[in-house]
Structures are given as structure tokens and as C-alpha cells.
Amino acid sequence: MTLNELKFIVAVARERNFRRAAEKSFVSQPALSLAVKKLEEELGVTIFERSHKDVAMTPVGEQIVAQALRTLEEANRVKEIARLGNNQLAGPFKLGVIYSTGPYLLPEIIPALRILAPEMPLEVEENLTANLETQLRNRVLDAAIIALPFEVPGVQHELLYDESFVVAVPDIHPWAQRPSIHAEELADEKVLLLNSGHCFSNQVVLACPELSRHGEVLQGNSLETIRNMVASNLGITVLPCSAAVERYQNPLIRMIPFADPVPTRRMALAWRKGYSRQQAIDCLLQAIRAIQSPCLQTLAVTPD
């Protein structure tokens, strides 16, 4: 039994004529006759009583045609659901973000996305890279904004931008008026950093390996806490430049750029291979890349 056969018997029941039913079904009359016959044999029932004058339905045939109609309606609802539900920009989208980026990037992304995909509410999860990775793989998240490297089997990513780091010192610090700082110089200072699970602290240490020997001070999960500590003259820190733009400025803190080579991190959007809402990904990429920020160097779209 196939849906086509059901369509055929419904057409014959409507037209009471095999030839016209075949025309309406866009098949030849023999094709339709054979299909109907096949169905009748499979069901072991005569549905139509044929004659050269007209076609009549047997009592059981009427029931069968009525049921066939119901079946076809249900089948059409499958298509209907697909038609309505294939809007990839509808329904919530769970985005993971690393702690050192979330507070500064999301205020930019969310309004942009509300315009690009108004029916797609963004649900945000801030967490460590390692946790984001797990959640991504377990399909708890749809995508995640992370810092490279981020090589995870079954997960692909696309580059977003390069973000330079800056040094934040109290305005009463000896470096306060310097135009730039060399990364190596950090080794002599009391540098406040996020816990070691944070990729950002790792990257800072990577830029100034000496730090790891001097034992930098690790301070929780929030850059804002660290920023306040700097303002209280408890040490200096390094921030991603997105955390150093004007809107987050504190008058007690001076932001000083690094001298070349400026430490940077490369951010990317990651999602599962085979993820079904590519349009949502594209939309998100567009929203992020549209951010106008002097310190973020948006990167061209490059395959892998």
C-alpha cells in the first residue's frame, strides 16, 4: 500500500471514472488501473465495481476510500509541518560564551540579532571553554563563542575576529602614563588573573611565560571583580580590549596598550557538524561580524 495508490482510489471515487481519475492524477489510465488493482489485491477487497458505463463503489470500498482520504490528510500535515517548521530562524537558540567575552560582546550581539532574526530568542550560557565544549557536544548548546584553539571532533568553527589585549593599571601606578608596555615586563608585577580554567588567563601567561614562575594571583570567574581590584590598587591585570572600551571605563584605571608583538586572542563561533540550523549560525556570524569596534579585527570568512 502506498500513498499514491490511496490518492488513486480517492481520485477514482471522486471521478467515478478511471480515465478522468488518471488525468487528474497526471498518470496514464493503465497506470492507474494497475495501481488500483494492485491495492485491491493487497487488501483482498474489491473497492470499485467496474463496468463500461460507470464505476460504482462497494460498501467496503466506500469505507476504504473515506479512510484513505483521512490518511492522505494526515500525510499532508507532515508536509505542512515541514513547511511551517523549516524556519530555522524561529525558536530559541542556545549560545554559549566564555566568561571573558560574554559581558562585553553580548550587549552588541543581542540587539543586532533581534533585528536579523526577531523570532529567535537567544538563550545565553556563560561558562568555561571546557564546559561549553561538553554542552556543545551533548547538544545542550546550539553554538558557542570561544577562543581558539578549539579543536573538537564533531565540532566545526568559523573565525570571528582577533582581539588584542591591553594592560590595566591603577592610575596611581608607576606605569600609568606609559604609552605602551612590553609583555615581558608583566613578569615583575603583581598580575591579577582569572582562575586557571579560563582560557583567557592561559593566553596571558602564554604571552608572558615568566608570569607562571612568579605565581600570578588567580581571582575567580569575573573580569569585573579583577577590574575593581585593580581600581583598589591591589595589582595590575590584562584585559581583552573589548572589556576596555569606553563604556566600561573606570576613572581609577588606566588602559595601556601592549607594545609589539601585541598579545591577541582569536575568537571563533563553534557548532556541531551536521547541525540543522545553518541559517541561524549564519545569522549569528553576521551579527557578530557587524560589530563596529576599533579593537576587534573582524576576519574574512575563510574555510576552516
Add this chain to the structure above:
Amino acid sequence: MTLNELKFIVAVARERNFRRAAEKSFVSQPALSLAVKKLEEELGVTIFERSHKDVAMTPVGEQIVAQALRTLEEANRVKEIARLGNNQLAGPFKLGVIYSTGPYLLPEIIPALRILAPEMPLEVEENLTANLETQLRNRVLDAAIIALPFEVPGVQHELLYDESFVVAVPDIHPWAQRPSIHAEELADEKVLLLNSGHCFSNQVVLACPELSRHGEVLQGNSLETIRNMVASNLGITVLPCSAAVERYQNPLIRMIPFADPVPTRRMALAWRKGYSRQQAIDCLLQAIRAIQSPCLQTLAVTPD
């Protein structure tokens, strides 16, 4: 979209694994994979998010699978209806009978049929051959018991029995004690017959052509009326022998057989070619042929 494809996605949704779903569906894994892919492309939606670890469903995929399940259930009901409804011996059967046979044959048929096909109530229509023919062709009737000849396009028949005619005379009639009558002798008598639309009167006239010249008396639609008229000495008549058996005997009437050649009529059961309840026909034939009556000569089954 085919029912098979819907079965496949339901299986995958159940098993969360293409290989197992293929096994349960009794097809190879590539066949199932391709079918699912084909459906996804047709619907323009991703139903499953595949990975090497497991198979997950997209939100729209869940809806589609649920609807697919509903569709398959409706499709199964088609089979169910066919299974339950293909009992050809269930449901009413409309049988037409000519006036000159109905009252005498039906009391024999109905009890027999109630045993052979208890779920098939017999609905009887007594009428003239011409009307029965129309109703048969228009599918108002399922079958009809008629006298031959009865050649109607689109209608086939099978012989039932030969029935001899007898002469019915009042017991005070001069012929009352005769052992037999020759058909030609009727020409001199006042013979009461049914209206001319009745095949039986035609057949009587056929047996004794002289009658038509002398103007026999035509009397309505009921042999019983005529019988009563004979009992009242208003004339004589000819009856089919089934109307002359003991149970219908009237003490005021003598039944006298014809001398050779005995006029007879040949009865048959007629039904449309392609009629869908052959079993019901067979049952009816069996019931009629099983009638034990000395005057009816049941005929062997012979193809037309």
C-alpha cells in the same frame, strides 16, 4: 513522500540508530539512509542530526515523526477496514424476484440462507422482469431471480431449475377429474392470467398460442388473487408447479398436470458482471439448489 519513508523515520526515531532501524525495517542500512535523506530533501527539513555517537532529532523532526506516526496509524486503519469488511457474507443483500416466483420460493430460500450466511439479511424486492433488470443494472439490486430468456449486457446469470406448469381448475369444473391436459385445450377455456407485463403469462401464451386470439382474462399482479378467482369458479388458470405444492392447496381447486410436451419455464439467478460479492452469489445459488421439491428440476452448474 511514501509510507515507507514515514515508517523509516519512525524507526530511526525509535532506535536512535540507523543501523538498528534498518534491521527492524528489514532493509539494508544504506537503503534506509537514502530514503531518510530523500524525505528530508523533499520536505526541505533536517529531521535527524546525525553524529558518530548517536542520532538526535531536530525540534521540527520530532513534530514530523509524531505526525508520521499518526499517518501510519490511519494507513493501518485502511488495512483494518479491508480485513474486517471483506466478509462478503456480511451486510444486506438485495434480491429481486419475479412476482410469479417470490411467494413460493422465498419461504424455502430464506431459512436456508439464514444458516449459510447468518450475517447477511436478505432484502427482497418483487417486481416485473423489466423493472428487476433496470434495478439490477442500476445497482439497486445485488441479484435477481428471473425466468429465461434474460439476456442483458453487463449482466450474467446461472441456471437454477426448470419448473413445469400445471393447470388449476375449480373442483366442479368438467376437467376436474382428468389425469392431464394438453396445452392446446386451454384455447377453449376462460383462462385467468397475470397482467401482460408478467413473464409468466407470456410463457403460458407461448405454450398455447391460441390463447392470445381468444383474449384470456388478465388479472393484476398476484397469482393468489387468481387462485381465489379459480376457487370461485370464475375460470381456470395455469400455475408454476411451485405454486401448486401441497402447502398452498385449496380444497376447491384441482391441480392437473399438462400432457407432454409439458410447458416449463427455466429459472436463473442473474447478477452484474464484476459484482464484488461472488461468495454471496454462490451462497444464494447453493441455498436455492438445495430446495427439495418434486416439481423443480435443479439443473447442474453449467457455464452460461
Add this chain to the structure above:
DNA sequence: GTCCGCGATATATATTATCGATAAATTCCA
């Protein structure tokens, strides 16, 4: 690392559906 499991792919094959032409039966109309 190496093996195992999973889904995707390639190619070949068998089945099925479909078509065009024609047949057989019947109706319609002159």
C-alpha cells in the same frame, strides 16, 4: 594507537511504476 561501530557513499541490480498501443466490451447515436 588500534580496533570497533556508525552513517555516508559508490556501484550494480532487481523491482516497480509508467507509458503507448491495442483489445474487448458496451453505450450512444443516427
Add this chain to the structure above:
DNA sequence: TGGAATTTATCGATAATATATATCGCGGAC
């Protein structure tokens, strides 16, 4: 009453589809 038209069934050939076997690439697990 006879022929044209109509209707469904049948036949033979072909196109479309479904399915199988073998294989690949990827990732997981020990």
C-alpha cells in the same frame, strides 16, 4: 441495426525507484 465513440483491461517496452553489497571516513573506547 450498424458504426463511432467510450471505457476499462491487457501487453510489451522502458524509465524510475528501491535495495543490496562493498567500502569509506570519522570518531569513540579500550
